[in-house]
Amino acid sequence: MRRLSALLLMSVLLFTGCGKKEQIDQMSFVKILGIDRNGEALTLTAGLRSSREDSEVLSVKCRTVAEGVRLLRLQSQKSVFFGQLSMVLLGKSVAEAGIGEVTDYLIRSPEARFDLPLLILRDQTAESLIAASLREKILLTEKLAQMLKCADENSVSGKVELSVLAERLADPLRAAVLPFLTGDITALALGGFAVFKEDRLASFLTPDESVGLNYLNGTVGRQILVVPEGKTNATVLICKAQTRVNYRNGAFSVTVAGDFEQDGTADAAAVSTAVGGMIEQTVKKLQHIGVDAARFGTVLNITSPSEGKQVKQNWNECFPRAPITVTVTMKEKKHGR
Amino acid sequence: MIRCEMIFHAFAQVDEFRKRYLRDNILLLYMDGLVDTALVSRQIEEPIRQGCSVYDIPLCTAREAENEQEVIAALLRGKAALLQNGACVVADVRKTEKRSVSPPEEESAVNGSKDSFVEEMKTNLTLLRKKLVTAKLKTVRKQVGTVSHTAVAIVFLEGVASARLVSEAEKILSSVRTEAILTPDILEQYLSSRLYSVFPQTLQTQRPDKAAQNLIKGRIVLLVDGLPVAFVLPATLAQLMQTPEDDSVNFIFASLVRLLRYTLLFVELFFAGTYVALTTFHVEMLPEKLALSISQARQGVPFPVIFEILVMMALFEVLIEAGMHMSQNTGQAVSIVGALVVGEAAIEADLVSPAALIVVAVSAIASFAMPDQMFSNGLRLYRLAITLAGAVLGLFGVVMVGLVLMVELASLESFGTPFLAPLAGVSKVRWKDTLLVVPSKKEHEK
Numbered sequence: 001m002r003r004l005s006a007l008l009l010m011s012v013l014l015f016t017g018c019g020k021k022e023q024i025d026q027m028s029f030v031k032i033l034g035i036d037r038n039g040e041a042l043t044l045t046a047g048l049r050s051s052r053e054d055s056e057v058l059s060v061k062c063r064t065v066a067e068g069v070r071l072l073r074l075q076s077q078k079s080v081f082f083g084q085l086s087m088v089l090l091g092k093s094v095a096e097a098g099i100g101e102v103t104d105y106l107i108r109s110p111e112a113r114f115d116l117p118l119l120i121l122r123d124q125t126a127e128s129l130i131a132a133s134l135r136e137k138i139l140l141t142e143k144l145a146q147m148l149k150c151a152d153e154n155s156v157s158g159k160v161e162l163s164v165l166a167e168r169l170a171d172p173l174r175a176a177v178l179p180f181l182t183g184d185i186t187a188l189a190l191g192g193f194a195v196f197k198e199d200r201l202a203s204f205l206t207p208d209e210s211v212g213l214n215y216l217n218g219t220v221g222r223q224i225l226v227v228p229e230g231k232t233n234a235t236v237l238i239c240k241a242q243t244r245v246n247y248r249n250g251a252f253s254v255t256v257a258g259d260f261e262q263d264g265t266a267d268a269a270a271v272s273t274a275v276g277g278m279i280e281q282t283v284k285k286l287q288h289i290g291v292d293a294a295r296f297g298t299v300l301n302i303t304s305p306s307e308g309k310q311v312k313q314n315w316n317e318c319f320p321r322a323p324i325t326v327t328v329t330m331k332e333k334k335h336g337r
Numbered sequence: 338m339i340r341c342e343m344i345f346h347a348f349a350q351v352d353e354f355r356k357r358y359l360r361d362n363i364l365l366l367y368m369d370g371l372v373d374t375a376l377v378s379r380q381i382e383e384p385i386r387q388g389c390s391v392y393d394i395p396l397c398t399a400r401e402a403e404n405e406q407e408v409i410a411a412l413l414r415g416k417a418a419l420l421q422n423g424a425c426v427v428a429d430v431r432k433t434e435k436r437s438v439s440p441p442e443e444e445s446a447v448n449g450s451k452d453s454f455v456e457e458m459k460t461n462l463t464l465l466r467k468k469l470v471t472a473k474l475k476t477v478r479k480q481v482g483t484v485s486h487t488a489v490a491i492v493f494l495e496g497v498a499s500a501r502l503v504s505e506a507e508k509i510l511s512s513v514r515t516e517a518i519l520t521p522d523i524l525e526q527y528l529s530s531r532l533y534s535v536f537p538q539t540l541q542t543q544r545p546d547k548a549a550q551n552l553i554k555g556r557i558v559l560l561v562d563g564l565p566v567a568f569v570l571p572a573t574l575a576q577l578m579q580t581p582e583d584d585s586v587n588f589i590f591a592s593l594v595r596l597l598r599y600t601l602l603f604v605e606l607f608f609a610g611t612y613v614a615l616t617t618f619h620v621e622m623l624p625e626k627l628a629l630s631i632s633q634a635r636q637g638v639p640f641p642v643i644f645e646i647l648v649m650m651a652l653f654e655v656l657i658e659a660g661m662h663m664s665q666n667t668g669q670a671v672s673i674v675g676a677l678v679v680g681e682a683a684i685e686a687d688l689v690s691p692a693a694l695i696v697v698a699v700s701a702i703a704s705f706a707m708p709d710q711m712f713s714n715g716l717r718l719y720r721l722a723i724t725l726a727g728a729v730l731g732l733f734g735v736v737m738v739g740l741v742l743m744v745e746l747a748s749l750e751s752f753g754t755p756f757l758a759p760l761a762g763v764s765k766v767r768w769k770d771t772l773l774v775v776p777s778k779k780e781h782e783k
Contacts, residue, residue, distance in 0.1 A: 001744070001748070004744060005741075008737060008740070008741065011737075020618070021617055021618060022617070022620075023616070023617065023635070023641055023642060024616040024617070024620055024628065024631055024632050024635060024642070025631075025632050025635035025636055025638065027620060027632065029620075029625070029628065029629070029632075031625070049629060050632060051629055051632055051633035051636060052626075052629050052630065052633055053633075081620060081621075083620055083621025084620070084621060084625050084628060086625065111621060113621070
């Protein structure tokens with residue numbers, strides 16, 4: 001018992017650097033962080049909350065994210081705490097210049113969470129959006145979280161967490177993607193996915209292409225799909241979809257099988273064609289911009305490691321030339337009929 | 338041959354000592370106040386005066402004493418002695434001023450029996466014998482205390498209780514070197530295998546039914562003359578977490594309540610410490626809305642979280658202490674003043690935050706839910722240590738003191754039985770009747 005007590009007491013010394021003691025009421029919680037770039041200068045905008053009623057926006061100009069965070073801490077009367085950060089908004093300018101520095105800082109930060117979602121702003125700066133949300137008294141983080149949840153369910157885009165983004169940026173065989181926002185504070189909407197070549201923005205995908213990318217990545221849970229039915233349109237709900245990507249004899253094949261529910265009389269073949277069309281459109285776009293945001297490179301590396309090793313360093317050049325076929329089979333799910 | 342001089346010498350300067358010559362050199366000795374004087378005059382004086390010999394007095398407890406020491410001890414116990422020509426007969430004429438059997442004050446049960454142990458050991462044994470009408474209920478008597486000579490009875494069921502337990506209890510009672518057993522804690526100290534532990538290693542109960550139930554389960558019970566409690570040996574954590582109510586209500590409901598009680602044990606220990614650690618070191622672990630609520634509640638409070646928690650804990654302890662020593666009516670007044678001052682006024686004056694008050698109050702209420710008060714006292718000490726560790730080291734500190742607690746509990750033994758049995762130890766874990774309540778019918782079918 002004495003030895004154990006001595007060991008326990010000694011082990012206390014190991015923990016002396018682990019904690020940062022601060023009283024909760026002396027903290028200002030950063031709820032949302034926006035980062036914009038103007039040439040070499042960065043603008044960091046933090047939406048802060050210190051109680052249920054008190055909100056404020058702080059904005060600083062800086063050259064690096066780390067400098068900006070330090071300046072934010074100096075500007076605030078209270079201790080700025082990033083542990084409750086629930087959303088990071090990146091301006092289009094930052095995405096174009098490269099998101100590597102931002103991701104690197106956040107992943108190393110002891111306060112930021114690994115499941116932190118990041119979004120790109122296409123039509124406005126992060127600073128203006130955060131400031132507008134405070135002006136309009138709109139709880140931006142709650143609104144964006146709800147939009148991401150809704151997008152996840154509808155497969156238009158989806159939440160991309162910090163850890164996933166960092167993993168993708170380090171993977172030479174699979175490009176990173178982030179969801180992007182369109183419109184201003186009054187008409188904010190998720191436009192789909194923005195794809196990156198290394199850490200720079202390569203292109204914004206259309207909503208259909210974003211859905212297609214979700215099919216390619218096998219992340220479609222449910223999707224509302226409108227298909228032509230004679231002279232009118234029919235709406236079906238894709239309730240299950242499984243995607244398999246295979247590599248054989250130098251060619252990729254994408255096979256999608258799934259179920260859909262409907263109220264009308266949409267043809268299964270028409271649904272398959274519509275889904276297939278979206279996937280083919282996405283493949284075409286990705287090959288056009290030379291970015292493998294799906295998992296073709298990963299499948300190649302797993303199926304044929306020797307070939308994977310050869311193309312690893314220049315996969316973005318090889319990918320546009322890769323033959324890819326898409327086969328979709330959708331079945332109608334009948335409940336007790 | 339018993340010499341009167343020795344007895345007179347022993348009782349020199351003892352006011353209550355009485356000696357009276359009756360007839361033919363028959364000397365009556367007794368201690369005034371300890372004997373029933375009406376009984377002495379009716380059953381001893383009158384028959385002797387009418388010619389009855391000292392051996393024929395109409396008292397069934399009359400017997401011949403062999404030496405002076407025996408006579409002295411008998412007189413001190415409230416017996417009367419009749420001396421004639423060097424022979425001595427002692428007879429029990431004790432005046433028993435005893436409290437009547439009343440409902441237990443601390444271990445009340447709505448549906449259970451309403452009797453409790455009293456200060457008279459004989460009555461307590463009778464209460465047990467009424468519950469267990471069997472000749473297998475045996476007692477071994479011992480005298481403890483160099484001055485008090487307190488009678489202690491080891492009660493057990495022959496064939497059910499282990500002989501090792503009985504002999505070990507006898508050995509411990511023989512080794513007691515104290516002047517008097519006037520409070521339960523004195524004996525508790527001797528019965529504990531580890532003196533410097535904050536947890537009790539015996540189960541003290543006021544309820545004869547609880548003692549009887551433990552006897553049936555093979556445990557032994559110690560009854561001490563002058564103490565209205567029985568010591569049940571060996572004691573385990575599972576026993577200390579049981580209440581008499583568990584067996585007097587529906588077993589499914591009782592199981593849920595027992596599980597709740599174990600949950601409250603963790604609440605009592607860790608709630609305040611975790612709150613301090615989370616609000617001081619790990620704010621990122623709090624959900625956003627909760628963090629904002631706590632932050633808002635603490636606006637204007639000039640003290641750090643640990644200070645307000647410690648102050649509130651101290652105030653609660655003061656209230657408990659004051660309430661215990663007051664009469665029932667004054668105690669209620671103390672509670673009201675305490676609730677108003679500690680609760681409302683302190684919050685309105687921004688001396689403490691409502692969140693801190695809730696945390697301390699929940700911990701305190703959880704401690705009251707513990708069936709055994711001595712066990713709860715030990716937990717309260719650990720709660721303080723955990724809270725302090727949480728304030729200094731955060732959750733690391735909370736876990737560390739939690740581990741020390743686990744080590745202490747796991748290393749405790751009560752008469753050879755691990756304190757955490759059957760939850761920990763070499764035998765298979767018996768969840769039934771430990772965390773849950775087994776219906777008595779099923780237990781017997783098994």
